[in-house]
Amino acid sequence: MAQRTLTTGGKGAVARVPIDPPARHTGDTADTDVGGSFTLYNGSSGTFLPVKEGNDVMATVKFDQASRIYPGNDTPSVDRLDIDVADGEFLVLVGPSGCGKSTSLRMLAGLEEVNDGKIWIGDRDVTDLSPKDRDVAMVFQNYALYPHMTVADNMGFALKIAGVDKGEIRKRVQEAAGILDLTDYLERKPKALSGGQRQRVAMGRAIVRSPQVFLMDEPLSNLDAKLRVQTRTQIASLQRRLGVTTVYVTHDQIEAMTMGDRIALLKDGILQQCATPREMYDRPNNVFVAGFIGSPAMNLVSVPVTEDGVQFGSHRLHVDRSLLGSSGNEVIVGMRPEDVEVTTNEDGLELIVDVVEELGADAYVYATPANPDIRLEGVGDDALAKPFIARVDGRRVPDKGSKIFVYPNPDHMHVFDKESGARLG
C-alpha cells in the first residue's frame, strides 16, 4: 500500500508527486528518519504539502480510562476506554451502531466532555482543552462544509482563523487542491459539487491545516459503493504519505480491515480488542470479535466438552484439557469458512445444504444443521437465522439439499468460553 500512487482521478497531482515514502509510519516504528525524509516533499517546491514543519512533536494519542456518560443515561456510552495510538498510525474504531465510536472520536476532538479518565495527544493532557486548542482536524460524515464559502475559503478557513497570511493560505490551498484534484473547483460553492467532490473538499480542509491528528467519522458512508472502495484506498495512501496520526471511525469491518494499521473494536462502549487486522482475524479475543471481523463471518457452534477435547458432531477434536479447564461442559468452537473440512463421510457435524454461492474458483456453501438442537452462535441482528458457511473448491460443490459433514481444521480453530465468550488458549 505504501508504494501505491495516489489515484485521485488521475492527472496533475500524481505526476508531480514522486510517491516513494522512504519511511512508512507503521504503528510503533516512528523513527527519526521520518522528519528528514518528508522534508524532501516539504514546502514551496510545489511538490508536497508542508508536513508538520519541524516534525519533532510526537503526535501520539492516548485514551486513558476515558469514559463518557451522557446526561440522562444510566450506562456510559464509552466505558473506560484504553487505547494507545502511535505517531503516524492509522487506527480504525469499528463496531456496530450505537457502540460509542462517534462518542469516542468526539471526546478526542473535544466536542464531548470526558467524564472520567484522561486523553493525551503527544505529551499534552488535552482532557479539558477546547477543540480549538487541540490541533486536530476532523472530517464529518456529512462533511459539514461551510455552505456560504467557496471551496478555497472552506479549505483555508482554519488558516485564516489562525492568522496565516493570505499568500501562504492560497499556496497551501493550491497544493492540497492539486493533490485532491480539486483545482478546477476552488471557486465553487459546496452545493455545486458532487458528493465525491464534497468528500474531497472535506479531506482537503483537514490536510491544509497539517494538524497533529486527523479524525474521521464515517467519511465514506455518503458515497456510492464503487466510489467508496476507490476513496478508501486513496485516503489510506494519503494518510501514509502525510504520516499524520489518524483515528478513523467506521461501522464497516471491511473498511476497517483494509485501511487500518490497527483496529479497535467496540461494543456497548467497551473495547473488545485492539490489534492489527491480521491478529484480529487470526486470534479474536472473544466470540464477539470473532463474529464481527471477517466476511463471510466465522461459524460459531456450541459443542459439548469431552475428556480430551470437544465433540464436534461425530468428529472428535483434540483440545488441550488445561485450556478448557474452568469452563463448563460446553464451549463454543469457531472456524472461518475457509478452515472448514467438508466431507460426505459420516464424520463431523451433519448439515443440509441450503444454497451454494459460486464464485468461480471457490464456492460458498450455506447450510443448516440437520439436528435442530445444534445452535449456531451469531453476532448482530441476524444471529437467529445464521447459516453455517463453508468455502469449498469450485469444481467440487455439493448439491443443494444434499447432506454434508463438516469439522474444523484443527490448526485454525478457535475455542471460546460458553459463558463469557472469552477466547480459550
Place this chain on the structure above:
Amino acid sequence: MSTQPALVSENVQAIENLEGGPARGGSFRGRRIGGDSWTTTFLLALCSLTVLIPLYVTIAMAFKTTEQAVEGSAFSLPAPFSIDGFREAWSLTDFPRAFTISLLVTAGTVFGTIILAAFASYAISRNWERRLFRYSFFYLLAAMFIPFPVLALAQIRLTGLAGLDNPAGVTLLHIMFQLSFSVLLFTAFLRSIPMELEESARIDGASTWQTFWHLIFPLLAPMSATVGIFAFLASWNDFMMPSLITSDPSLQTLPVVQSIFQTQFSNNYNVSFASYLMAMAPAIIVYIFTQRWVMAGVTQGAVKG
C-alpha cells in the same frame, strides 16, 4: 400606512419559502388550476383591491392641482398633470429634515434589531438547556403581548428622565419592541443550522465570537433580511412612538410631521397625498430590493450530500 398589510403578508410567504420544503405558496398558483383555485384566486384578487384602489387614489390625487382635488371625483385621472402638490408638501413638512431623521431612526432600528436579535438568539438557542437562557426567551416572548400604549406613559417619563426624549430614544424603543418577534424568527432558523457546522468551525480553531461572525451570521442572512424588513416597516411607518417620545417638534419623523395635513390644511388633498407618496417611496423601494435577496436562499445544499 395602508400599504403595510400587503407588504407584510407577502413577507410571510417569503419566510415559508425559506423554511424549505416544496414552495407551498407557489404550488397552487402554478399546478392545480382546478375550480377550487379559481375561487381562491378570485377572492384574493378581490381582497387586493382594498389595497390597490386606495393606492390608485393616492397616486392620482397627488398629481392633481388643488382645485381639481377638491372638486373632481376621487377616481378621476389628474388633468392637468401637476407636481405642485409635491412641491408644496416638500416645503411645508421641511421634507429633507424630516426625511433624514426618519432615515436615521429607521436605519438605527434595522441595524440594531438585526445585530441584537441575532446575538440574543444565538446565545439562547445554543444554551437552551440552561435555565437563564430559556427563561429569557420566554420573557422576550411575553413582551410581544404587551402593546406600546400600555407602557406609553411610563416610557415617556423614563425617556424624559434619561434625556432620551429624542430620535435616539425612539430608535432604542423601536429596537426593543422589534426584539421579541425577531428573536422568535432567528431562533427557529438557528435550529435548522446543523450543529456539525459549528463543531467543524470550533475544531478549525474559531472562538465563539469568530464562529458567530464567520459562520452563523452569514448563514442567518436570509432571516436577517426578513427581520430587517419587518424592523424597517415598523420603524419607518410608526407614528405613535415618535410623537409621544420626541419632545422637540423639529426633530420629528416623517409620519408625525405629515399629521399636520390632517388638521391645518384639511382640504389640500393633493398636497397631503403627495406627501404620503413621498414618505412611502423608500418603503416600497427597500421592499422590492430586499425581497429578491430574501428569496436567494443562501443555505441550500448546506450539509447534505
